[in-house]
Amino acid sequence: xxxxxxxxxxxxxxxxxxxxxxxxxxxxxxxxxxxxxxxxxxxxxxxxxxxxxxxxxxxxxxxxxxxxxxxxxxxxxxxxxxxxxxxxxxxxxxxxxxxxxxxxxxxxxxxxxxxxxxxxxxxxxxxxxxxxxxxxxxxxxxxxxxxx
Numbered sequence: 001x002x003x004x005x006x007x008x009x010x011x012x013x014x015x016x017x018x019x020x021x022x023x024x025x026x027x028x029x030x031x032x033x034x035x036x037x038x039x040x041x042x043x044x045x046x047x048x049x050x051x052x053x054x055x056x057x058x059x060x061x062x063x064x065x066x067x068x069x070x071x072x073x074x075x076x077x078x079x080x081x082x083x084x085x086x087x088x089x090x091x092x093x094x095x096x097x098x099x100x101x102x103x104x105x106x107x108x109x110x111x112x113x114x115x116x117x118x119x120x121x122x123x124x125x126x127x128x129x130x131x132x133x134x135x136x137x138x139x140x141x142x143x144x145x146x147x148x
Contacts, residue, residue, distance in 0.1 A: 001036065008035065011049070012056045018108040019060035021097050027063035031056040053113065054123050057105055064101035095145045103138035110135060 012031050017024030034055050042051055096104050102124075109115045109123060117135070121128040 004036075004039075005032070008032075008048070008052050012052055014112070015053065015056040015108060016060040016063070018096065018112060019057065019101060019104045020063040021093070021104075023063035024060065027060040028056070030063070031059040034059065050123075053109075057109070057123055061101050061105055064104070095142055098145050099138060099141055102134055103141060106131060106135045107138050107142065 009028070009032060012035070013024070013028040016027035016031060020027040031052070035052055038055075042048060096107070099107075105124065106120060109120045115123065117128050117131045120131045120135075124131065126134075
């Protein structure tokens with residue numbers, strides 16, 4: 001189990017962090033618990049990575065969707081707290097954070113994991129056409145926010 005954790009935890013963390021952002025650690029923990037709990041049901045050890053990917057994406061989307069915004073009272077904020085000056089540079093994480101979680105998921109699966117549309121459809125449990133349209137919308141939104 002320790003070897004499995006050492007092998008799979010960074011991969012699960014990368015997926016969950018990219019999709020769930022600030023809730024990525026919680027999503028990764030939930031995904032790892034689900035992986036260990038359901039490990040006996042895995043029929044083919046060769047499919048471990050794909051199986052773990054599916055669980056990680058599901059947990060990351062769940063965590064990203066359940067994130068609630070906390071109201072902030074502007075009178076309690078300190079004047080010293082300000083947005084970082086990026087001098088015109090755009091932070092990829094900031095752009096990703098502005099996207100819908102399902103759009104982040106297709107971008108992560110395509111560009112970080114290198115999956116094709118059929119594989120992404122299987123992981124996300126949607127039709128290939130849905131993946132294609134989500135990927136198009138995600139790329140369009142990312143480009144628009146990146147160049148803004």
